[in-house]
Amino acid sequence: MAAPHTPFLNPGKSASSTGDSVLVILEPAKKAEYSIFLAGLEKKGYSVTLRAPKEEQPLVIEDGVPNFSHVMLLASDTKNFAKDINPQSLVQLLSLGTNLVLTLGLKQNLLTSLAPEFSLLLPPPATPLVSFFPERSDSPTVIPIDVSSQSIPNDTFSVLSSQVNGKVWFSGTPFALNSNPLVFPILHAPVESFAADLSDGSGLVSDALADASEKGGEGLWAGSSLAVVAGFQTLIGGGTGHGADAGPGEDQQARAVWVGGASLFTDEFANKKVVEKVVQERGMKVVENPSGNKQAALEIAGWAFQERGVLRIDEVTHHKVNQTGPVEMYTTNDEIVYTIRISSFNPLTKKWEPYSGLKDLQLEFTMLDPHIRTSLPPVSGKPGTYSTTFRAPDRHGVFKFAISHKRKGFTHLHHTLSVPVVPPRHDGYPRFLSAAWPYYAGAISTSVGFLLFCVIYIAGEAKEEKKSKKE
Amino acid sequence: MAPKLSTAQSSSAASSKPTKATPQSPLPSSFSALFKAYTQNTSSRLKFIDAFLVFLMASGILQFVYCVLVTNFPFNAFLAGFSSTVGQFVLTASLRQQVNPENKLEFKEVSHERAFADFVVGSIVLHFFVYNFLG
Numbered sequence: 001m002a003a004p005h006t007p008f009l010n011p012g013k014s015a016s017s018t019g020d021s022v023l024v025i026l027e028p029a030k031k032a033e034y035s036i037f038l039a040g041l042e043k044k045g046y047s048v049t050l051r052a053p054k055e056e057q058p059l060v061i062e063d064g065v066p067n068f069s070h071v072m073l074l075a076s077d078t079k080n081f082a083k084d085i086n087p088q089s090l091v092q093l094l095s096l097g098t099n100l101v102l103t104l105g106l107k108q109n110l111l112t113s114l115a116p117e118f119s120l121l122l123p124p125p126a127t128p129l130v131s132f133f134p135e136r137s138d139s140p141t142v143i144p145i146d147v148s149s150q151s152i153p154n155d156t157f158s159v160l161s162s163q164v165n166g167k168v169w170f171s172g173t174p175f176a177l178n179s180n181p182l183v184f185p186i187l188h189a190p191v192e193s194f195a196a197d198l199s200d201g202s203g204l205v206s207d208a209l210a211d212a213s214e215k216g217g218e219g220l221w222a223g224s225s226l227a228v229v230a231g232f233q234t235l236i237g238g239g240t241g242h243g244a245d246a247g248p249g250e251d252q253q254a255r256a257v258w259v260g261g262a263s264l265f266t267d268e269f270a271n272k273k274v275v276e277k278v279v280q281e282r283g284m285k286v287v288e289n290p291s292g293n294k295q296a297a298l299e300i301a302g303w304a305f306q307e308r309g310v311l312r313i314d315e316v317t318h319h320k321v322n323q324t325g326p327v328e329m330y331t332t333n334d335e336i337v338y339t340i341r342i343s344s345f346n347p348l349t350k351k352w353e354p355y356s357g358l359k360d361l362q363l364e365f366t367m368l369d370p371h372i373r374t375s376l377p378p379v380s381g382k383p384g385t386y387s388t389t390f391r392a393p394d395r396h397g398v399f400k401f402a403i404s405h406k407r408k409g410f411t412h413l414h415h416t417l418s419v420p421v422v423p424p425r426h427d428g429y430p431r432f433l434s435a436a437w438p439y440y441a442g443a444i445s446t447s448v449g450f451l452l453f454c455v456i457y458i459a460g461e462a463k464e465e466k467k468s469k470k471e
Numbered sequence: 472m473a474p475k476l477s478t479a480q481s482s483s484a485a486s487s488k489p490t491k492a493t494p495q496s497p498l499p500s501s502f503s504a505l506f507k508a509y510t511q512n513t514s515s516r517l518k519f520i521d522a523f524l525v526f527l528m529a530s531g532i533l534q535f536v537y538c539v540l541v542t543n544f545p546f547n548a549f550l551a552g553f554s555s556t557v558g559q560f561v562l563t564a565s566l567r568q569q570v571n572p573e574n575k576l577e578f579k580e581v582s583h584e585r586a587f588a589d590f591v592v593g594s595i596v597l598h599f600f601v602y603n604f605l606g
Contacts, residue, residue, distance in 0.1 A: 433545050436545040436548035436549075438533070438537045439545070439552030439605070440605060441552075442534045442552035443551055443552045443555045446555045446601075447555075447598050449526060453519075457519070457587065458587075460516055460519065461583075
């Protein structure tokens with residue numbers, strides 16, 4: 001059945017860095033609706049297991065060990081799930097290193113109560129995202145979202161690559177994101193869209209808008225600050241190459257993706273053409289483009305399944321400048337070279353490859369406070385190697401080399417290494433300083449003076465004795 | 472020993488003269504009288520010791536001025552250099568006290584040879600510490 005969960009072993013035959021087995025929780029009747037997506041997963045090498053929401057087997061967690069590397073909840077409209085699928089078990093799955101893809105429905109179920117734990121703010125139940133732009137024959141709740149117009153901050157991994165051609169069809173509920181730094185939007189809602197209840201006919205939408213505008217926009221879920229797909233990277237562990245400070249078994253970071261509607265993954269949307277009007281010299285021309293859903297669905301799931309944006313620390317070394325071997329302890333004011341090697345998982349070759357793409361990696365040398373915080377630039381000519389040289393502070397104590405790189409969409413890199421920094425030994429100080437020459441001269445002249453004094457004194461005594469003898 | 476004793480007696484007799492003279496004479500002349508009495512009545516041995524004392528004092532003052540005005544950075548070196556002059560000064564001053572014929576009564580059981588040997592041993596110990604500390 002399902003392969004045993006193998007947290008961070010050699011990657012298997014799938015494109016994921018953490019495992020091949022996927023559990024898809026889906027009504028069996030709806031399996032055909034997702035055939036393109038599921039076939040895409042299998043083509044990437046995943047072994048997909050289907051399970052109906054109310055089916056008891058296979059369990060997601062058995063004897064405290066997760067049965068699957070990845071769990072995908074596509075049954076978004078199901079009200080009741082089997083006993084072992086509840087918010088607690090989903091959070092436990094994440095802490096055990098299992099990746100999750102969670103899809104929200106319009107009805108309330110366990111996921112709507114779990115979403116606030118991930119800092120998602122959901123609109124009231126049964127209020128789908130609505131947009132009347134661009135003009136189209138479809139229902140206003142079925143919205144094409146332009147991927148290319150999404151603005152992604154520089155330090156964030158762009159989950160949807162440039163391979164997603166065309167607009168992505170979306171239908172479902174949007175959500176606002178709280179200020180939790182671990183959650184980040186993957187796909188924003190269009191600017192013109194808003195959340196509203198359309199069940200009583202489209203006439204009420206304008207009423208809802210009018211009411212909201214009277215209240216100054218309060219209570220209206222609208223605009224591109226809403227997200228329809230969001231990613232969440234757990235903090236637990238360092239994923240990879242964790243330092244000696246990490247406990248065993250806690251080296252697995254998991255990812256969760258929240259999708260506003262499961263329909264994003266369906267065949268219907270994958271095959272649905274995006275009708276666009278293109279302005280030409282002689283009037284308008286209607287063009288039918290394929291949608292980007294097929295690629296986008298695989299890339300969203302691929303990010304969640306830790307195919308891309310996965311980093312690990314391979315090796316950390318440190319030594320004194322002009323020396324090669326590691327030292328047990330450093331002396332204050334030593335020049336220290338710190339080098340780290342970082343790899344990234346390549347889902348195409350299924351191998352870890354050196355990664356030099358991090359531009360904002362920082363190293364801290366801390367004793368309670370960071371005494372040194374310096375950038376750790378990539379070394380040109382050595383792929384995946386980042387190195388810096390810095391002077392140890394004029395302070396002795398137990399210091400830590402600390403790397404803490406947390407960027408949205410990337411695996412968090414965390415590594416600490418303790419080294420003692422000691423004051424110079426009694427013979428480690430500089431000697432024969434030019435500034436001290438007056439003191440040296442003083443001491444030497446005293447000694448020389450003493451010797452001369454003795455010689456002359458004794459000579460004088462001998463003379464006197466001679467004199468006295470003569471007398 | 473005998474001639475020494477006689478010189479001591481004569482010097483003490485001579486030194487009583489200027490002390491009598493000072494209250495009557497004005498200040499500059501009292502200094503010159505003091506200087507005169509010193510040059511006349513002090514044995515050459517004591518003068519030689521005094522010269523060494525002056526040298527040590529000058530060396531110590533120079534080092535202290537350098538420390539205050541320029542740098543006290545290798546502070547151990549300053550302490551070593553300065554204390555070598557001070558220590559040597561103290562030892563030499565003790566030697567002067569003990570070999571001064573005027574103090575003969577006070578140091579009855581200390582011969583000149585014994586005093587000089589004490590001085591040498593004390594100085595060697597002092598210099599041993601100084602060079603250890605000079606760094």
